[in-house]
Amino acid sequence: MSAGYVAVQWNPYKRRYDAFVCGAVVLYLGMFGFVGKLLFRGEHALSDEVLALRALGSCAFLMLSVVLCIGPAARLDRRLLPILYNRRHLGVATFLVAALHGALALGYYHGFGRINPLLSLLTTNTSFTSLRAFPFQLPGAAALLILFLMAATSHDFWNRNLSARLWKWLHMLVYPAYGLVVMHVALGALQAQRTWWLAALVCACAATVTTLHLVAGSRERAADRGRTSMIEADATAWLEVGRVDEIPPDRARIACAPGGERIAVFRYDGRISAISNVCAHQGGPLGEGKVVDGCVTCPWHGWQYRPADGQAPPPFTERVATFRVRVDGRRVLVDPNALPPGTPVEPAFVEESCDA
């Protein structure tokens, strides 16, 4: 969290994750080169530069697709949460691979002339009205610029100092970037090479990314509708969250307030507490996390909050909103009006023995 910055907050899990990503990238590039040399021989042989260009480009495209799939996939299947946890490093790695591809392309196709490679990129082809001869490298360059901005601002320092809105906006640009890359490949390599496997790869990735987003989104909306039922009592409209036994120990159930705000209702140590579902870091879904060492732990990057007051344990200073809770029989009720971030709330006590 943010009591003083370090370069990278590594832990053993993240190290293994990063080592796996590095290994997978090296293995993919090696295999691509090996198979490419085997398949294209004699007069069809490809130069090392073109082979490397293709290997790096397709690798970056695959990585970007995975980055975009992780979010919705982890919503649909919680077992994938560990992959989501360190997604930021995967994003930075994607930029690095894409940057190598872009730099190689600039050097190889634009670097040998007398004019500046960037100028050559902008001026060599200006057939913007032709689909067949479209300057496909320009959407690639635009996508690379977006990936750079995202990677360069991925440190927590930026999240805190650019304002959450600007940061979020900047990082939502990943969707236009993905569209630009699809355009880059469809108008470039797919037209020039006419290889079936590249077409299949691009279609499969784009279809998976779109479908996962649509399915996860519609599931979430349906769940929000199913979750809400209001009970009027003592001038507060309490929101029924469900039965105590429906909340697994040290986990939460997510309730949806009438305004659409999500509330994470946790059960731990024979108590029930409710805090905002939105992490103060980057808006991660706290209700999908666990209570670890007495603190709600965000599934995205592991920030922690005490369930009874929404405050991060000292020396950290982050806070999230809290909500009043009540248990009526075995029914859990929550007051959907958020209290200011960090407000202590008396937890509701429940008998743990009932469902042990």
Next chain:
Amino acid sequence: MVVAEAVVILLAVYALLGLLFAVAFVTCGVQRLDPAARPAPWGFRLLILPGSAALWPLLLLRWWGSTKGGASS
């Protein structure tokens, strides 16, 4: 061609100014903007250098604002 040349020159000037600014910013600007960066190690400063070079006009305004705020209080 003229437009493209102008774009490339503007980009180069922007990047060069950004780089100069970024060096100054990561050595003495960050801790003014964000007190949590005061004891920050060099690895952290190096990591935020590319972003500082890219977003330098924004940071320059904030840095300026923080020195003015600091002087009046």
